[in-house]
Amino acid sequence: MKRNSVVRIIIISSYAIFIALSWIFNFGPGKEITYNFASFSLDMLKVLPCAFILIGLFEIWVKRETIEKHFGEKSGIRGYLWGILLASTTVGGLYVAFPVAYSLYSKGAKLGVIFTYIGASAICRVPMTIFEASFLGVKFSAIRLLVAIPLVVITSMLLGNYLRKRNYRIVEGK
Amino acid sequence: MYWLYAITGLALVFSLVASREKTLQALKISYRRFINILPAFLIMLVLVSIVLFVVPDVVISEYLGVENRFAGVLLASFLGSITLMPGFIAYPLAGILLKKGVAYMVLSAFTTTLMMVGVLTYPIEKQYFGTRVTIMRNTISLLIALIIAIVTGIFFGEIFQ
Numbered sequence: 262m263k264r265n266s267v268v269r270i271i272i273i274s275s276y277a278i279f280i281a282l283s284w285i286f287n288f289g290p291g292k293e294i295t296y297n298f299a300s301f302s303l304d305m306l307k308v309l310p311c312a313f314i315l316i317g318l319f320e321i322w323v324k325r326e327t328i329e330k331h332f333g334e335k336s337g338i339r340g341y342l343w344g345i346l347l348a349s350t351t352v353g354g355l356y357v358a359f360p361v362a363y364s365l366y367s368k369g370a371k372l373g374v375i376f377t378y379i380g381a382s383a384i385c386r387v388p389m390t391i392f393e394a395s396f397l398g399v400k401f402s403a404i405r406l407l408v409a410i411p412l413v414v415i416t417s418m419l420l421g422n423y424l425r426k427r428n429y430r431i432v433e434g435k
Numbered sequence: 436m437y438w439l440y441a442i443t444g445l446a447l448v449f450s451l452v453a454s455r456e457k458t459l460q461a462l463k464i465s466y467r468r469f470i471n472i473l474p475a476f477l478i479m480l481v482l483v484s485i486v487l488f489v490v491p492d493v494v495i496s497e498y499l500g501v502e503n504r505f506a507g508v509l510l511a512s513f514l515g516s517i518t519l520m521p522g523f524i525a526y527p528l529a530g531i532l533l534k535k536g537v538a539y540m541v542l543s544a545f546t547t548t549l550m551m552v553g554v555l556t557y558p559i560e561k562q563y564f565g566t567r568v569t570i571m572r573n574t575i576s577l578l579i580a581l582i583i584a585i586v587t588g589i590f591f592g593e594i595f596q
Contacts, residue, residue: 269474276481290488298484304521305476307436309469311443317465318446321457352439354521355556356479360472363563376572383551383576389522393546396530401539401587405547408586412579420571431563433471 308353316364325368332370341414344374348381358382366431373421375431380413478558483519486555490518492528499537499545504593507541508584512577515548519555540588547580 280298283291332340351358361382362375370378385406394402450458495518498510520528529542552573553560560569588594 266474269478272481273474273477294484294488297487298480301480301483301487301519305480308439309476311439313465313469314443314462315446316468317461317463318450318458320464321461322450322453352436354519354550355553356476356559359556359559359563360468379572380551380576380579384547386522389526389550392522392526393529396526397533397539397542397546400590401543404587404590405543405583408583409547409579412582416575416579420575424568429568432565433468433563 305353305356308357312353312357312360316360319364320368323368328365329369332365332368332374334371336371336374340371340374341377341417344370344378345381345385345410345414348378349385349387351382351386352388354386355379355383363431363433371421372424372429372431373418376417376420377414380417381410384409384413472559472562475558475562479555482555482558486518487520490514492524495545496528496532496535499532499541500535504538504540504588507538508544508581508588511541511545512548512552512580512584515545515580516552516573516577517554518549519553520549522550525549538588538593539591540584540593543587544580544584547583548577551576551580 280291280295282288283295330336331343336343348358351361358379362379365378366372366375390402390406393405447458450461495514498514499507501507501510525546529546533539533542554573557569557573560572564572585594
């Protein structure tokens with residue numbers, strides 16, 4: 262067994278023991294941590310099944326050439342625009358963006374677009390931005406988007422180029 | 436959220452009509468992908484549940500309200516990086532803090548790092564991108580968040596007047 266999985270098993274089982282003991286001995290902090298765990302798991306369960314079903318359908322139905330053309334090395338600046346548009350419809354947050362990014366990458370999207378997609382799905386999701394604007398004002402959201410998007414695209418291009426020169430590849434389960 | 440279910444449902448129906456076999460294949464891929472990443476998700480949930488206990492909303496509100504705005508921005512970036520909360524909790528919280536007089540630039544640093552910098556999502560990100568790239572991406576995101584905070588401060592007249 263890999264060292265990584267041993268560490269994981271140790272972490273998860275000691276956590277489970279801690280939770281069990283907390284409930285047996287009525288230990289407040291342990292119970293509160295259980296509630297945190299449950300509420301976050303529920304939040305993710307609302308999104309993840311759909312996200313992974315869509316990923317599976319994407320893998321089967323979308324042709325590699327289509328992704329290469331619009332998101333790949335020859336897509337130019339349009340690839341970045343598509344990355345941002347796709348990101349704006351992403352739900353959940355980074356934890357959904359990573360598996361989607363991996364699927365895009367395995368279908369031939371270039372690294373710069375992948376990082377743009379991840380960055381943009383953190384900051385330009387449409388429902389989130391509307392929510393943000395309603396609590397903090399339109400000016401606040403506008404400044405954030407106008408500053409963030411160019412920075413995300415530029416740094417993603419640089420990071421993508423740098424990694425491509427070093428023959429970096431994304432592999433599931435590193 | 437409901438439109439996500441609607442779209443997924445529609446996509447599944449279309450796929451089933453087009454080819455039952457391919458749909459089954461797709462669902463197998465979905466399942467395999469999900470199972471592969473599940474341990475990393477569990478680790479993340481363990482971390483989230485502990486960190487949210489150690490750093491609850493009350494503590495965050497307290498630290499973001501410090502007098503010195505630059506200290507506030509740095510503290511906010513730190514708290515935003517190490518915590519994780521959905522937007523429907525984070526923005527109302529930011530709205531309350533704004534009414535209490537917390538500077539826009541501090542709230543900007545907090546919400547942006549919250550969304551972009553993921554210390555708690557590290558187990559998942561590492562699984563796909565490896566340790567080095569994960570650290571690089573998060574460092575870049577932190578710098579972007581700081582720049583956004585400074586620009587926000589300038590436009591709201593909070594600094595460099």
